[in-house]
Amino acid sequence: MVISFKVHSLSFILFLLLFSTSVFAKESVSACGHHDYPPWNWEKEGKIVGVCAEITEKLFAKLGVDVDFTYKGPWKRCQKHIEAGTIDVNICSFANKERLQYSKYAKTPIGFNENAIFVKKGREFPYEAWPDLKNKKGVMMRGVSLGEAFDGFIKEHIEIKRVETNRQVFQLLALERGDFTAYGRYPGLAFLQSIDQAEQFSVLKKPVVEGKLYISMSYRSRKLHLLAQVEAFLQDPAYYPWVDELLVKYAQIYADGYKKPYNKNKNNDE
Numbered sequence: 001m002v003i004s005f006k007v008h009s010l011s012f013i014l015f016l017l018l019f020s021t022s023v024f025a026k027e028s029v030s031a032c033g034h035h036d037y038p039p040w041n042w043e044k045e046g047k048i049v050g051v052c053a054e055i056t057e058k059l060f061a062k063l064g065v066d067v068d069f070t071y072k073g074p075w076k077r078c079q080k081h082i083e084a085g086t087i088d089v090n091i092c093s094f095a096n097k098e099r100l101q102y103s104k105y106a107k108t109p110i111g112f113n114e115n116a117i118f119v120k121k122g123r124e125f126p127y128e129a130w131p132d133l134k135n136k137k138g139v140m141m142r143g144v145s146l147g148e149a150f151d152g153f154i155k156e157h158i159e160i161k162r163v164e165t166n167r168q169v170f171q172l173l174a175l176e177r178g179d180f181t182a183y184g185r186y187p188g189l190a191f192l193q194s195i196d197q198a199e200q201f202s203v204l205k206k207p208v209v210e211g212k213l214y215i216s217m218s219y220r221s222r223k224l225h226l227l228a229q230v231e232a233f234l235q236d237p238a239y240y241p242w243v244d245e246l247l248v249k250y251a252q253i254y255a256d257g258y259k260k261p262y263n264k265n266k267n268n269d270e
Helices: 002-024 051-061 075-084 097-102 150-157 166-174 186-196 224-234 239-259
Strands: 027-032 041-044 047-048 065-068 089-093 103-105 111-120 136-139 159-163 181-184 199-202 209-216
Touching: 002 181, 027 051, 027 075, 041 051, 041 075, 041 166, 047 051, 051 065, 051 089, 051 111, 051 209, 051 239, 065 159, 075 097, 075 209, 111 166, 111 186, 136 166, 136 199, 159 166, 166 186, 181 186, 186 199, 186 239, 209 224
Parallel strands: 027 065, 027 089, 136 159
Antiparallel strands: 041 047, 089 209, 103 209, 111 181, 111 199, 111 209
16 A cells, blocks of 8 residues: 555656646747848857847747747748748748748838948949949848849849858958948948948948838747737837837947957958
């Protein structure tokens, strides 16, 4: 009897432990974002950080859900993870026809990103509309989209060299191996400040694309139902003033914490 009691007691304790773990374990989602697009988001010490990361973390926290920002690879790989459903949330991106096939986007933008033309100082050219870019050579990061219309325009009319990082983008411009890059005004300026090269490049005044950034979730995610609840938080009147504060905050964090040596003569365009 004693032995039987001990066995049943042990079984009951194990049951309680399993029950308490299943009931009280906090729900979580996995997330990814662009690895090199400050201040919106970038990779730091194996995590994605930045404006969109903090927004996503805080909005899902309101639902009692943790977000795992473990870095799973560069931007193009992030898209593949969302498509496959191995990651739940894309924290910040433009919507285009391809991405809409495998992910559901919030209706309300997570933020607004003005994209501008960056050139090496001294190599400025008149720019008022997309046709002014014809016969120019562009440099952009792989996987970057500035919206379906502009993507289609550059594919048809402009020679674009694709590279892995924004460092490589600006190195090629410095070496005059490209005429321009179309890049987010905030991210571009934040990056150039971080490498002490803001004075070496010019930003043309006229925006090339004024884009809306969205949070989205994989159609394969088991947590897809959470997106509707996140949507409600995006419509709070205090939301966009908070985003403006975060842009200033993370531009400074990136500039202060990511000072990197810059070798304008280095050929690093692999």
